[in-house]
Amino acid sequence: MNVARQSITPELRQWIVDQARAGRRPEDVLAAMRESGWDEDVAIEAMERSLEDFLGVAGTPPPVPVPEPDLAGSPAVVHAFDRDVQVLLQMRSPRVVVFGGLLSAAECAALIELAEPRLARSETVQVTTGGSEVHAARTSRGMFFQRSETDLIARIEQRIAALVHWPVERGEGIQVLHYAPGAQYEPHYDYFDPAQPGTPTILKRGGQRVGTLVMYLNTPARGGGTTFPDVGLEVGAVAGNAVFFSYDRPHPATKSLHGGAPVVEGEKWVATKWLREGVFT
Numbered sequence: 535m536n537v538a539r540q541s542i543t544p545e546l547r548q549w550i551v552d553q554a555r556a557g558r559r560p561e562d563v564l565a566a567m568r569e570s571g572w573d574e575d576v577a578i579e580a581m582e583r584s585l586e587d588f589l590g591v592a593g594t595p596p597p598v599p600v601p602e603p604d605l606a607g608s609p610a611v612v613h614a615f616d617r618d619v620q621v622l623l624q625m626r627s628p629r630v631v632v633f634g635g636l637l638s639a640a641e642c643a644a645l646i647e648l649a650e651p652r653l654a655r656s657e658t659v660q661v662t663t664g665g666s667e668v669h670a671a672r673t674s675r676g677m678f679f680q681r682s683e684t685d686l687i688a689r690i691e692q693r694i695a696a697l698v699h700w701p702v703e704r705g706e707g708i709q710v711l712h713y714a715p716g717a718q719y720e721p722h723y724d725y726f727d728p729a730q731p732g733t734p735t736i737l738k739r740g741g742q743r744v745g746t747l748v749m750y751l752n753t754p755a756r757g758g759g760t761t762f763p764d765v766g767l768e769v770g771a772v773a774g775n776a777v778f779f780s781y782d783r784p785h786p787a788t789k790s791l792h793g794g795a796p797v798v799e800g801e802k803w804v805a806t807k808w809l810r811e812g813v814f815t
């Protein structure tokens with residue numbers, strides 16, 4: 535079936551509701567649609583929309599605007615504030631774009647030098663309280679810069695804002711992480727889980743995260759790529775390059791599950807910029 539022509543008709547929606555009424559599990563309904571030729575993304579969207587109507591509640595949160603680079607016409611290079619950045623790969627679902635040469639070698643070195651004396655064992659946001667905690671799944675050390683903390687940080691933030699069309703004010707401070715050999719970051723979502731009791735507190739500072747930019751500050755000899763397990767994608771960690779991904783709702787349907795693969799040989803340094811729905815305070 536031609537994916538471009540697949541549309542969610544009233545008949546399809548009624549069929550999905552009938553299956554739900556008959557007690558069929560959503561994963562079985564999805565599998566049946568896949569077997570009869572439906573594109574997975576279209577099938578998931580049809581299921582979500584139909585079941586929202588049927589249940590009278592949102593099965594998934596509504597989509598929100600997300601940062602997005604201007605890649606109309608598939609440019610090889612995009613100009614971002616003060617620098618030309620290569621476009622090396624793009625994927626629609628999950629929305630992933632890999633950039634080349636976002637940072638110069640000197641900028642990578644300067645970020646590492648500024649961050650190194652301030653590293654502490656990485657904390658992850660504490661989902662139950664909204665505070666933060668040291669987490670076993672994240673065997674790296676990290677630190678946060680304040681937004682615009684130095685001229686270098688401010689320049690990089692302006693470059694990122696221009697690249698993905700998202701105001702500097704809607705970004706968290708840049709985080710630098712260091713992974714020693716063997717360290718990794720197990721697959722996770724960067725958005726805050728709406729089901730967790732600490733999430734409303736976290737969301738007071740600018741709403742949900744809607745995008746992530748992971749910038750590689752060095753090139754580990756082996757390992758240390760950023761993985762997207764839902765689609766079997768691994769982005770190599772190459773100094774100066776960056777992987778951008780966005781998620782328009784805090785839901786696995788975004789396929790934005792991602793992790794930092796174990797560093798096999800050498801060490802790994804990254805700088806991460808998380809982008810929020812609103813102004814981050």
Ligand code: PD2
Nearest residue numbers: 719759760792793794804806
């Ligand atoms: O260092 C990485 O590759 C990585 C992987 C997954 C970083 C993050 N997540 C993150 O900073 O959120």
Ligand code: ZN
Nearest residue numbers: 722723724792
């Ligand atoms: Zn992450």
